[in-house]
Amino acid sequence: MTAFFGTPELAPSLATGATRLLPLHYSGIVSYLETFGDFDVALIQVSPPDGSGTCSLGLSVDFVPAALSRTKCVIAEINHSMPAPPGSPRIPLDIIDYIAEVDHPLVEPSADSEDEVSRRLGEIVASLVHDGDTIQMGMGRIPTAVLTALRTRNDLGFHSGLLTEPVLGLIKNGNINGARKPTDTGIAVTGIAFGSQPFYQSLGQEPCVAFRPASYTHDLDVIRSLENFVAINSAIEIDLDGQINAEFISGRQVSGIGGLGDFMRGAGLARNGRSIIALPSRAGKGRSRIVSRVEKVTCARVDADIIVTEYGIAELRNKAPNERAEALTAIAAPEFRDQLIKSVI
Known part of the structure; x- marks a missing residue:
């Protein structure tokens, strides 16, 4: 596995070398995704399609467009709890190869009180x-x-x-x-x-x-x-x-x-x-x-x-x-x- 952040979940595999971490700026990650070559699979989460047959990328866009442009197979979790903000990019439903339709809450941060x-x-x-x-x-x-x-x-x-x-x-x-x-x-x-x-x-x-x-x-x-x-x-x-x-x-x-x-x-x-x-x-x-x-x-x-x-x-x-x-x-x-x-x- 290749990763760009040393998250707590990745700590064991980073320690054993099972995960390689690339020290890249965000702009460098974009360049990596755009020049790496074709990806076999992209796993994304989108909103339900609208009447025109497009899905919103919702509240998490960052690296998705760069990955989609080079992916052979797109698997999308269509989450009915994912909003479709008016200012978020949309993708046509027909570029998605496989769909998993779900309805579960989006991830929330833990409470962080001020000191x-x-x-x-x-x-x-x-x-x-x-x-x-x-x-x-x-x-x-x-x-x-x-x-x-x-x-x-x-x-x-x-x-x-x-x-x-x-x-x-x-x-x-x-x-x-x-x-x-x-x-x-x-x-x-x-x-x-x-x-x-x-x-x-x-x-x-x-x-x-x-x-x-x-x-x-x-x-x-x-x-x-x-x-x-x-x-x-x-x-x-x-x-x-x-x-x-x-x-x-x-x-x-x-x-x-x-x-x-x-x-x-x-x-x-x-x-x-x-x-x-x-x-x-x-x-x-x-x-x-x-x-x-x-x-x-x-x-x-x-x-x-x-x-x-x-x-x-x-x-x-x-x-x-x-x-x-x-x-x-x-x-x-x-x-x-x-x-x-x-x-x-």
Whole structure:
């Protein structure tokens, strides 16, 4: 098996070598799918067909179009619980070779309650977002805290690989309306959606959300065209040179590269773009998330821009290595700062 993310389910087979993991950006996964050669089978999930004989890809589009274009046999689970949003691509029923008709709830995320550190991080990150900016972010405590703190902003745009319930809340509240987006004006763009069953059903009727493939959501030229684009992401650790690890903990692969590098680089190229990495200053077992050297490099130091912990903001763009080390040490947890200073002397 070949995979692109080190999920918990894959941990045993990754450890034994039964699964090979390719370290690719989202944009790289698209290129891999488009150039790999023909696939024997594609397993997809779609909505029931409409009167014209087409099925919607529903709430998960990202890599499906790239796979379908090179697949010999398409097996589709037609799920009566899968909404057909007006902004999601449709495929003709006659390209499907085999159908399994079902009606079961879509997968929901587990509950993730906010803590004080996440709340503080959300407030600091939100202070860096201005009216009219286009934002990108994922899911979890920190993104939820950021979105909560953005309820005082206006005319925000949204362009991301993932759309969650707090994002839809800002859309319905009018904070995210895409009015100033130079591309996809008035439209929130995403590759997939992830949330509760009521959230899924609401998205099925939402005309202001467009579901696009990863070849679009993570395309560098598309991202760089978005003036005032703000990429907001997290990481496992960052070192004093600005190198970022978002995949490994204690030698174990716990994630993949994903879209982090695409959005960081795109934000760096966009006019007035900003890339923000927000992370708690402390990890478990009394460790600092700001370290002298990261375990593995997911994103290079050249793409590092703004780093946020609950202790403040470190702006790394256009800073020399010693200036970066000083700025990052200043936002580390206080008990680790002397140790970090000694590591660069």
